[in-house]
Amino acid sequence: MIHFENFPKCVLIVDDDEYSQEILRKAFSGWGVTDILLAGNGLKAVHVLDTMLPHPDVLICDIYMPYMDGIEFIEELVKRNFKGGIIFVSGVNREMLDVAQTIASHRGLRVLAEFVKPIQLDALLKVLR
DSSP states (O other): OOOOTTOOSEEEEEOSOHHHHHHHHHHHHHTTOOEEEEESSHHHHHHHHHTOSSOOSEEEEESSOSSSOHHHHHHHHHHTTOOSEEEEEESSOHHHHHHHHHHHHHTTOEEEEEEESSOOHHHHHHHHO
């Protein structure tokens, strides 16, 4: 179990790939995070955010998802004044990760990292410390 002073206590994983969700859920659980929320797309994540306060410490967001992708979801985070850290992931396109990071940063969101899938868990842990 991880015991870092500022390690996230609540994480929201927004990804339409159930396998990716499960890998991340298990990793965070193993690191001692007990409040792990899952959403299969941006629309579901908006609902989760609207029903919880405070918001999660960290949000992991896939770029390509049905109904509302990661780029559209950025605007919803801005509307909700999201102050947590954001980690963008994509299994498809490095360039879209850069676009998402640029848009989110320009809109005042705090981007911690961006990863091409599969996420290397040791690199993710390093970012979260």
